[in-house]
Amino acid sequence: MTLILEARGIDKTYPGGVHANQNIDLSVTAGTVHAVVGENGAGKSTLMKILFGVEQPNAGEILLDGKPIVLHSPRAAIAAGIGMVFQHFSLVPSFTVAENVVLGVEPRSGLKLDRKRAAETVQALAERFRLPVDVESPVERLPVGQQQRVEILKALYREARVLILDEPTAVLAPQEVVELFAAIRSLTEQGRTILFIAHKLPEVLEISDRISVMRAGKMVGEVAASEATEKSLARMMVGRDVALKVERAHKGPHEHFCRIAGLTVKNDRGLDAIKDMDLVLRTGEIVGIAAVEGNGQSELFDALGGLRPIEGGSVELGGIDVTDLSVEEKRDAGLAHIPEDRIATGSAGGATIAENIVATELGDTRFVRRGLLDGKAIRDHAVELIAKFSVRAPGPDAAIGTLSGGNMQKVVVARELSAKPRMLLVSHPTRGVDLGATEFIWQRLAEARDGGASILLTSADLSELLALADRMIVLYRGRIVAAFANTADLTPEVLGSYMLGFAAQGHEELKAALA
Amino acid sequence: MTQGKLILSETGRMIFAAVIALAVALVIILLSSKTPLETFQTFLTGPLSSKRTVGTWIDDASKLALAGLAFSLVFQARQFALGVQGQVYIGGLLASTIALSPLGLSWISIPLGAIAAMLGGALLGFIPGYAKAKLNANEIVSSLMLNYIAYDFTAMMLRLYLASPKSGLTASDPFPPTAVYPAFIARTRMDLGLVLALVTVVVVWFLLYRTAWGLKLRLTGHNARFAAYSGIRSNFIMVSAMTVSGAIGGLLGALFVQGTGFAKLAAGFEAGLSFEGILIAIVARNRPLAIPFVALGYGYLRQGAALMGYRTDVPAEVIGIVQGIVILLVASSFTLPGRALLNRIMGGRSAAEAS
Numbered sequence: 001m002t003l004i005l006e007a008r009g010i011d012k013t014y015p016g017g018v019h020a021n022q023n024i025d026l027s028v029t030a031g032t033v034h035a036v037v038g039e040n041g042a043g044k045s046t047l048m049k050i051l052f053g054v055e056q057p058n059a060g061e062i063l064l065d066g067k068p069i070v071l072h073s074p075r076a077a078i079a080a081g082i083g084m085v086f087q088h089f090s091l092v093p094s095f096t097v098a099e100n101v102v103l104g105v106e107p108r109s110g111l112k113l114d115r116k117r118a119a120e121t122v123q124a125l126a127e128r129f130r131l132p133v134d135v136e137s138p139v140e141r142l143p144v145g146q147q148q149r150v151e152i153l154k155a156l157y158r159e160a161r162v163l164i165l166d167e168p169t170a171v172l173a174p175q176e177v178v179e180l181f182a183a184i185r186s187l188t189e190q191g192r193t194i195l196f197i198a199h200k201l202p203e204v205l206e207i208s209d210r211i212s213v214m215r216a217g218k219m220v221g222e223v224a225a226s227e228a229t230e231k232s233l234a235r236m237m238v239g240r241d242v243a244l245k246v247e248r249a250h251k252g253p254h255e256h257f258c259r260i261a262g263l264t265v266k267n268d269r270g271l272d273a274i275k276d277m278d279l280v281l282r283t284g285e286i287v288g289i290a291a292v293e294g295n296g297q298s299e300l301f302d303a304l305g306g307l308r309p310i311e312g313g314s315v316e317l318g319g320i321d322v323t324d325l326s327v328e329e330k331r332d333a334g335l336a337h338i339p340e341d342r343i344a345t346g347s348a349g350g351a352t353i354a355e356n357i358v359a360t361e362l363g364d365t366r367f368v369r370r371g372l373l374d375g376k377a378i379r380d381h382a383v384e385l386i387a388k389f390s391v392r393a394p395g396p397d398a399a400i401g402t403l404s405g406g407n408m409q410k411v412v413v414a415r416e417l418s419a420k421p422r423m424l425l426v427s428h429p430t431r432g433v434d435l436g437a438t439e440f441i442w443q444r445l446a447e448a449r450d451g452g453a454s455i456l457l458t459s460a461d462l463s464e465l466l467a468l469a470d471r472m473i474v475l476y477r478g479r480i481v482a483a484f485a486n487t488a489d490l491t492p493e494v495l496g497s498y499m500l501g502f503a504a505q506g507h508e509e510l511k512a513a514l515a
Numbered sequence: 516m517t518q519g520k521l522i523l524s525e526t527g528r529m530i531f532a533a534v535i536a537l538a539v540a541l542v543i544i545l546l547s548s549k550t551p552l553e554t555f556q557t558f559l560t561g562p563l564s565s566k567r568t569v570g571t572w573i574d575d576a577s578k579l580a581l582a583g584l585a586f587s588l589v590f591q592a593r594q595f596a597l598g599v600q601g602q603v604y605i606g607g608l609l610a611s612t613i614a615l616s617p618l619g620l621s622w623i624s625i626p627l628g629a630i631a632a633m634l635g636g637a638l639l640g641f642i643p644g645y646a647k648a649k650l651n652a653n654e655i656v657s658s659l660m661l662n663y664i665a666y667d668f669t670a671m672m673l674r675l676y677l678a679s680p681k682s683g684l685t686a687s688d689p690f691p692p693t694a695v696y697p698a699f700i701a702r703t704r705m706d707l708g709l710v711l712a713l714v715t716v717v718v719v720w721f722l723l724y725r726t727a728w729g730l731k732l733r734l735t736g737h738n739a740r741f742a743a744y745s746g747i748r749s750n751f752i753m754v755s756a757m758t759v760s761g762a763i764g765g766l767l768g769a770l771f772v773q774g775t776g777f778a779k780l781a782a783g784f785e786a787g788l789s790f791e792g793i794l795i796a797i798v799a800r801n802r803p804l805a806i807p808f809v810a811l812g813y814g815y816l817r818q819g820a821a822l823m824g825y826r827t828d829v830p831a832e833v834i835g836i837v838q839g840i841v842i843l844l845v846a847s848s849f850t851l852p853g854r855a856l857l858n859r860i861m862g863g864r865s866a867a868e869a870s
């Protein structure tokens with residue numbers, strides 16, 4: 001039980017004035033998996049960047065093997081045996097796995113890179129730590145999960161004894177998480193230490209030995225994983241009890257509302273992103289779409305929302321064919337859309353909150369008469385929604401771009417729900433949103449459903465889909481490969497095998513489940 | 516940031532740009548003039564030296580403001596149409612045609628001239644917009660090409676039909692007095708143009724901030740994808756923004772030829788002023804209500820430089836350098852590194868402001 005890495009009294013204020021780390025203490029025992037959890041913006045990444053020498057603390061000290069050490073730069077951290085895998089990878093896409101791993105510390109024969117030796121070394125490393133990857137393949141051809149392995153191998157090749165992983169599971173499918181955890185276990189068995197950053201609690205509980213919890217820049221506690229529960233951790237993270245649970249839809253005679261038939265949509269490169277899709281949504285239900293990123297879900301939502309042309313097939317809302325209607329007409333027919341990217345699509349950052357809210361209602365005589373804006377009505381409406389959705393904002397005239405991610409998302413959700421939609425497209429509704437706001441948004445979605453809306457939901461977070469959806473479909477390479485009623489025995493693992501294309505339901509089974 | 520604070524910080528930024536511009540001008544004058552103090556004094560106080568120079572300053576400022584308004588409208592929609600110059604020529608040509616026709620003998624030629632000029636300018640603004648919407652033609656290229664066409668077309672029409680032999684075919688006969696804007700102060704260029712410019716400021720502000728069209732335009736400019744997602748027909752907005760901007764450009768043309776400054780159609784009458792509207796729009800951050808102030812300030816520097824050119828040994832071209840510096844300073848404050856640099860330069864002052 002020797003401590004390998006310690007942080008004492010770390011304090012960090014960014015030039016902008018954000019006090020991201022306040023007097024942080026952290027002690028990591030050698031050979032363990034130590035998780036740091038906290039909501040978005042709690043300061044986890046900042047602390048890790050300090051431990052890896054990317055950011056410099058304003059105060060405090062770092063000890064490695066009990067001795068104080070100053071980490072001026074990542075180079076110094078690597079030399080001391082600390083490695084880090086960031087949320088965004090820094091690989092050279094056209095280089096092979098082996099080249100990427102050895103880049104900067106290449107084995108040489110004379111002046112030339114010794115390709116063979118590099119490949120062998122990396123191969124051996126991969127086998128030793130259970131990180132299987134094709135070392136000769138260019139990195140750009142690998143799925144994200146394998147690119148992450150390359151990043152880990154890079155750190156191990158540089159003989160990292162402490163490996164920092166910043167939200168490694170955020171980009172992974174369930175099966176890939178299982179594989180990552182296997183690798184982590186093999187690493188700790190061989191004496192390495194893992195510092196694991198996350199905000200998804202079930203997996204933290206599964207993999208960690210000890211868990212430190214951060215909230216709003218402070219370290220609020222440390223517990224042994226064996227003594228913690230999801231609930232206790234959530235309470236520490238948020239500072240109050242959170243109920244991440246919503247009631248399922250009441251069963252009843254729901255009629256069909258949205259009918260998608262033979263839908264074909266192309267992606268930006270002109271290839272079929274969605275092929276001949278049939279799907280029916282009933283009133284008052286949430287249909288979840290599970291898919292690994294890039295399997296057509298983005299294009300599907302864009303096309304249904306009118307942001308991408310529909311190449312073939314039809315979409316009906318309540319008996320009206322909306323296939324070729326403009327976005328405005330689709331919205332008039334009862335469609336609303338919470339898009340996957342609130343900044344690129346869901347808002348105009350430089351415009352005020354009130355202007356962002358009224359943007360979809362410019363045909364409504366409450367706000368516009370004879371082409372003139374009713375400024376007071378627009379502001380009042382915004383003030384009302386800000387209060388109703390407890391958006392933390394200076395007021396309706398603040399630029400929406402100045403809000404934090406969670407509050408911006410609340411504005412988008414508020415706007416889309418305030419139109420009382422009958423059909424709601426929802427993509428990643430709580431990505432980058434903290435636990436408290438997540439709970440709130442989920443409840444609002446469930447309310448909309450109970451009010452009779454048909455909701456099509458997709459999320460990279462399977463637990464979100466499982467918590468909200470009444471039915472689930474799995475999309476793989478633009479096709480529906482499985483459909484389920486969302487019952488208690490539907491697990492991420494079951495979904496995962498369909499999402500990764502390892503399994504597909506038969507035609508009859510699918511048809512029965514989709515009916 | 517509250518509205519008040521925003522106005523304060525923006526005003527501070529403009530004053531800062533002006534101070535830097537003046538400092539640069541001073542350095543150039545010190546380096547090139549034999550009598551630097553007098554020269555600098557001419558530059559600084561020249562525009563106020565007589566009733567006439569004040570009138571010229573105000574008249575220039577009105578024209579700069581109109582050019583700035585025309586650009587700010589398309590810039591707010593994030594379209595980079597640069598066709599104001601062409602619109603000015605076509606507007607000037609049409610207004611001249613009316614002024615030189617029998618209609619010119621009645622005051623009706625003043626509103627008619629303005630309307631004809633605006634229609635012509637609007638058409639010229641519409642073309643690149645439509646070409647972009649339908650053919651995806653780049654509006655920068657098409658609007659610049661239209662500038663050439665409009666310039667040469669105006670020159671050709673002048674030579675063929677409107678020029679008077681007395682002027683060596685470079686200008687028309689003077690308009691009848693009934694077709695010339697009345698001046699408020701005799702023997703100055705302070706005339707109806709000032710009123711038209713101020714009215715246009717208010718109209719553009721109203722369009723942008725009080726109408727649904729203006730909100731759609733600004734939202735399209737902020738984020739075109741968001742506009743599309745919201746159900747705003749951004750193609751319509753884009754084309755109409757360019758058309759309305761074109762009408763303002765055309766009006767500027769009428770202001771030129773029917774104003775007391777010219778009172779005739781002369782070859783190349785606009786002398787590049789239109790493009791200075793870009794500077795006005797950028798410094799005013801496309802805010803219509805800020806535009807008259809920027810136009811006054813910049814018009815003053817411009818007039819001072821011109822007088823310095825007449826009266827001293829330093830050429831008026833100094834204004835070109837000053838202009839470049841101001842553009843660089845203001846434009847760089849749009850970029851993050853530029854902002855960081857500005858903050859550092861302004862560090863002491865803005866810290867004092869905050870406390």
Ligand SMILES: Nc1ncnc2c1ncn2[C@@H]1O[C@H](COP(=O)(O)OP(=O)(O)O)[C@@H](O)[C@H]1O
Nearest residue numbers: 014016018020039040041042043044045046047
């Ligand atoms: N480079 C930076 N400059 C200024 N503020 C930052 C920077 N990086 C992070 N922050 C701010 O510091 C706080 C903590 O961020 P971060 O450490 O990334 O949190 P977490 O990883 O827990 O989500 C946030 O408010 C964030 O906006």
Ligand SMILES: [Mg+2]
Nearest residue numbers: 041044045046
């Ligand atoms: Mg982070």
